Structure formats: C-alpha cells, structure tokens
Amino acid sequence: MRNHVTIKHNGMMTLVTTLLVALFNTSPLLAETLVLKNATVHTVSGETLSPGNVVVKDGKIAAVGKNASAKGAKEIDLSGQHLYPGLILSASSLGLTEINAVRASQDTTEVGAYTPDVKAWLSVNPDSELLPVARANGITHFNVAPIGGVVAGYSGVMQMRGWTMEEMTIKAPAALHLYWPQMELKTGPKELAADRSKWKSPEDQAKARDKKLREIDEFFDDAEAYRKARMAKSAKPQLPVPAWEAMLPMLEGKAPIFVHADETRQIKAAIAWAQKRKYSIVISGGRDAWRVADSLAKAKIPVIYERLNDQPPTDTDTYDVQFKAAAVLHKAGVKVIFNEGMDSGNATFARNLPHTAGTAIAYGLPEEEALKSITLYPAQVLGVADKLGSIEKGKEATLFVANGSILDIRTTVTRMWIAGEEMSLESRHTRLYEKYKSRPKP
Numbered sequence: 545m546r547n548h549v550t551i552k553h554n555g556m557m558t559l560v561t562t563l564l565v566a567l568f569n570t571s572p573l574l575a576e577t578l579v580l581k582n583a584t585v586h587t588v589s590g591e592t593l594s595p596g597n598v599v600v601k602d603g604k605i606a607a608v609g610k611n612a613s614a615k616g617a618k619e620i621d622l623s624g625q626h627l628y629p630g631l632i633l634s635a636s637s638l639g640l641t642e643i644n645a646v647r648a649s650q651d652t653t654e655v656g657a658y659t660p661d662v663k664a665w666l667s668v669n670p671d672s673e674l675l676p677v678a679r680a681n682g683i684t685h686f687n688v689a690p691i692g693g694v695v696a697g698y699s700g701v702m703q704m705r706g707w708t709m710e711e712m713t714i715k716a717p718a719a720l721h722l723y724w725p726q727m728e729l730k731t732g733p734k735e736l737a738a739d740r741s742k743w744k745s746p747e748d749q750a751k752a753r754d755k756k757l758r759e760i761d762e763f764f765d766d767a768e769a770y771r772k773a774r775m776a777k778s779a780k781p782q783l784p785v786p787a788w789e790a791m792l793p794m795l796e797g798k799a800p801i802f803v804h805a806d807e808t809r810q811i812k813a814a815i816a817w818a819q820k821r822k823y824s825i826v827i828s829g830g831r832d833a834w835r836v837a838d839s840l841a842k843a844k845i846p847v848i849y850e851r852l853n854d855q856p857p858t859d860t861d862t863y864d865v866q867f868k869a870a871a872v873l874h875k876a877g878v879k880v881i882f883n884e885g886m887d888s889g890n891a892t893f894a895r896n897l898p899h900t901a902g903t904a905i906a907y908g909l910p911e912e913e914a915l916k917s918i919t920l921y922p923a924q925v926l927g928v929a930d931k932l933g934s935i936e937k938g939k940e941a942t943l944f945v946a947n948g949s950i951l952d953i954r955t956t957v958t959r960m961w962i963a964g965e966e967m968s969l970e971s972r973h974t975r976l977y978e979k980y981k982s983r984p985k986p
Contacts (some may be wrong), residue, residue: 577601577614578964583622583945588629588920589934598627600941603964608937628915628950629935630684630942630962633894634848634883634922635699635721635802635828638675638686639668641888652888653692658763661790662697664690665716668709674891676971679704681895682944682957685714687926689721689802691886694760696721698790698799701926703942705962718926719802719826720794725756727809757813764821767791800824800925804886806831806851815843826925828883831857834869837876846879846925850886852900864907870917871908880913881921902951914951940964 578600585596587608599607599614606614642649651667665688678686689699700716702709729746737743744752770788793799803814806829815836818825827833831851833840840847849870856865870880882901884890901914909917923933931940941964948955960967 577606577617579612579614579617579619580627580943580945581619581621581623583625583627585627585935586629586915587935588915589936595623596627598935598941598943600943600961600964603941605935605937605939605941608935622945624947625958626946626949627935628682628944628946629919629933629939630944630960631682631897631918631950632922632926632932633678633683633686633897634881634925635689635719635886636686636884636894637688637691637886637888637891638678638894639670639672639688639702640664641891642669642672642674644889644892650888652690654690654697657693658695658787659690659693659697660695660720660767661786662690663700663716664688664697665700665702665713666709668702668712670706670708670712673972674894675704676968677973678894678897679960679967680957680969680971680973682898682946682950682960683894684942684944684960684962685928685932686894687718687922689719689886691888692723694723694725694756695763696723698793699802701928703962705965705967714931715926715928717793717799719800720791721802721804721828722760724803724805724810724814725753725760726807727753727813728807729753760817767795771795794823797824799927800826802826802828802848804828808832808835811836812839815839815845818845819843828886830869831866833878834872837873837878840873841877846881846921847873848881848883848922848925849873850883850890852882852903867903867907870904870914874909874913879921879924880909880917881925882914882917898950899953902949902953905951911951 580598582595585593585598585608593610596610597612598605599612599617601614637652640652654662668688684704685701687699687701690696698717699719699721701714701718702712703714706712729749731746734740734743767788770785771792794801801823803825805811805814805827811827811833814825814827826846826848828848829851830847830849831854833847833849852866854866856863873880882897884893884897884900897918901918905911905914920929920933923929932942935943942962944960945958946955947958957969960969
C-alpha cells in the first residue's frame with residue numbers, strides 16, 4: 545500500500561512539475577511573428593525611419609527597414625505613431641521601496657559601511673505598484689541598486705516582466721556601488737552651528753575625511769590581495785570569504801564601479817583614485833560634473849546625471865545651471881545618462897525619466913543625445929547593449945509605441961513589448977482614473 549501510494553504520489557508530482565515547467569517556460573518563442581508597420585522608427589543607433597517597419601520574430605528583431613516584411617506575419621499599422629526601444633533606468637531603488645513614510649516597505653539599505661556581498665536584486669518585490677507606473681511611461685528595464693554605507697554592494701538589471709525576482713533579473717551583478725565620502729570642510733564658528741555638540745574644527749574634519757579615504761584604499765587593497773592569493777597555484781585551499789568573493793566580478797573587469805559623488809572635490813578625487821588603481825568607473829549623481837567636464841572626458845568616464853531638477857547648489861550659480869549641465873558635459877565629450885535619483889523617494893518619480901531628458905534639450909543638449917541618454921548609453925554602461933538600447937536586427941524585441949515624442953510630457957505610451965511579449969500598461973494610476981472619471985457629480 546505504501547509503495548502504491550508512493551507511486552501515485554510521484555506520478556502526480558511529475559505531472560504537476562511538467563505543468564509548472566510548461567507554464568513558466570511559456571516564452572515569446574511561441575508568439576506569432578509581427579510586422580510593426582508605418583511608424584516613425586527611432587532606431588537610436590542609426591537613422592530615424594519615417595515611416596518604417598520592424599519585424600518581430602521569436603522575441604527578437606528580425607528586420608528593420610522602410611519596407612521590411614515577413615510572410616504570414618500579423619501586421620500592426622502604427623501610422624502617425626512613434627516606435628522606440630525600451631527606456632532603461634540606470635540606477636534606482638525601484639522594487640525595494642513602496643511608501644516612503646512606511647518603514648516596513650523600505651528595503652534599500654543594509655547595516656554596515658562595507659557590504660560588497662549585498663545583492664540588491666534579490667530583494668525586489670515583483671508586485672510593487674511603482675513598477676507598472678514606470679512601465680506605463682516607456683521604462684522596460686531598471687538597474688536596482690543598494691543605498692547606504694561606503695561600499696553598498698551590487699546592483700542587478702531587471703526587466704518589467706516576470707512573476708518572480710528570478711524571472712525579472714536579466715543581468716547580475718551589473719555594477720558595484722561606492723558612495724564617496726564628503727570632501728568639503730565646514731568653516732563656520734561653533735557658536736553658529738545647528739548642533740554644537742557635533743561641531744568639529746576644520747582640522748578635525750580634514751583628519752576624519754582623510755581617515756575615510758584611507759579606509760577605502762585599505763578595503764580595495766585587501767580585496768586585491770585576496771584575489772591574488774586565491775589565484776596563486778601554490779596557495780593552500782581555504783574557505784571562501786563572502787565579502788571578498790563578492791569583490792571578484794569588479795576586480796576581474798566584469799562589472800564597473802558606480803561612484804556616487806556630487807561635489808567637485810568628490811568627483812576629482814574619484815577620478816584620480818580610479819586612474820591610480822586602473823578601475824572602470826561611472827560617476828553617479830554628478831551634480832557638479834560639468835565643472836570638471838574636461839577631466840571626465842579625458843578619462844572617458846560616463847556620468848549618470850541625477851540633479852537636473854535640483855536647485856542651484858550656491859547662491860552665485862545661475863537659475864539654469866543644472867538644466868545646462870548635460871549640454872556642457874556632452875560638448876566636452878562626456879557620455880551623459882539621465883536618472884531620477886537613488887533615494888527611496890525618487891523611485892516614485894522614475895516615470896519622469898523621459899521628461900527629464902526632454903528638459904535638457906531646451907538647454908542645449910541635442911535631441912538624439914537625449915534619447916541615447918535613456919536607452920543606448922545606459923545599456924552600454926550596464927553591459928546589456930548587445931540586447932537592449934536600440935532597434936537593430938538581432939536585438940531583443942523590447943519596444944514601445946507612443947503617440948508623439950517620448951521626450952514630450954504630453955505624449956502617451958499606447959503599446960509595449962518586452963522580448964516580443966506584449967505588456968499591459970495598466971497601473972494604479974489608470975485604475976484610479978477609470979474609477980473616478982465617472983464619479984457622480986453633486
């Protein structure tokens with residue numbers, strides 16, 4: 545009897561497993577071939593086709609051209625509409641935060657100053673209400689990153705598609721995140737300090753700052769020493785250390801370092817540090833990056849610019865200093881990538897990514913660069929440009945349709961495909977709109 549039950553049980557388990565595998569492995573490979581016709585096709589990497597056609601087959605772009613077609617394919621007429629590659633948010637706490645004022649919905653920060661073994665993508669909530677809101681404005685991918693400490697851990701690139709964190713993750717790790725220490729010294733007298741108990745002299749501040757910089761160097765020295773010892777053929781076998789093991793992708797050139805720095809002295813120090821150690825870095829935040837644009841261009845360091853809508857940092861700056869910063873960086877030869885910020889509160893505004901890029905156009909940034917700053921350039925720094933960031937044959941069919949320029953705040957996204965699968969554009973916003981638009985009037 546026991547054996548009979550076991551056989552029945554195993555048979556049932558096999559059937560259930562087969563059904564689950566079939567369910568979760570359903571992919572665009574089974575989807576029909578599409579021809580997206582007569583749209584204004586913004587290829588990003590090449591010319592804009594107006595009108596143009598894009599053929600989608602097996603989840604990939606099979607052809608792009610003015611007359612591209614496929615026998616037996618389903619044709620979708622997009623006359624008068626614009627076709628774009630999916631937008632990419634280069635660094636965000638999307639999926640790690642929900643309601644900023646509710647502590648239980650925050651999972652952005654780990655305890656400790658040096659936590660390289662943190663993997664932010666493992667904590668993403670696939671059911672976050674903020675994800676479909678961002679998706680509805682053209683964002684198909686985001687790089688979810690940890691916040692806090694000095695070396696906060698690694699980020700991972702996620703797609704706005706999938707039932708679980710595993711299904712959403714397309715590249716991990718993507719980048720190591722280093723939060724550069726503050727460099728400025730406060731010279732005001734103790735009598736004018738907001739909290740006199742925390743006041744320090746400029747000399748003591750300088751000592752504390754130099755100590756933090758030494759600690760960063762010592763940490764990376766130790767990580768490099770661990771890697772050398774691990775690679776040495778004569779080394780005795782030893783138990784792996786999770787923190788140092790986590791540093792290997794960066795040390796082996798498989799992931800860049802995103803250095804979070806805003807102030808001029810921070811950025812200068814980070815550039816010198818990276819050149820000395822021969823590390824590949826990206827400046828994230830970059831409020832004052834335009835002030836050292838030539839140095840960044842010479843070092844070929846991209847900038848993820850998050851401060852376009854901030855107030856001018858000093859009372860001697862012009863009102864539009866942040867609006868013009870991207871154009872200054874571009875003119876110097878720096879690759880500019882727009883972002884909405886890392887703080888948990890900024891996850892709510894992730895949907896504004898294309899509008900931020902559009903604002904910079906009014907202050908001197910070429911339109912084609914603004915579009916690349918939210919598509920191709922983030923794909924390049926995150927190491928996914930072979931699949932995403934532009935409309936090219938062979939790349940993933942991650943596309944969206946809009947009724948105007950996506951850089952215009954008045955534009956609405958009407959359809960979207962991620963890896964060839966059409967996505968719903970419903971969100972909390974659209975549900976509330978439908979609910980209240982017919983509200984009885986008094």
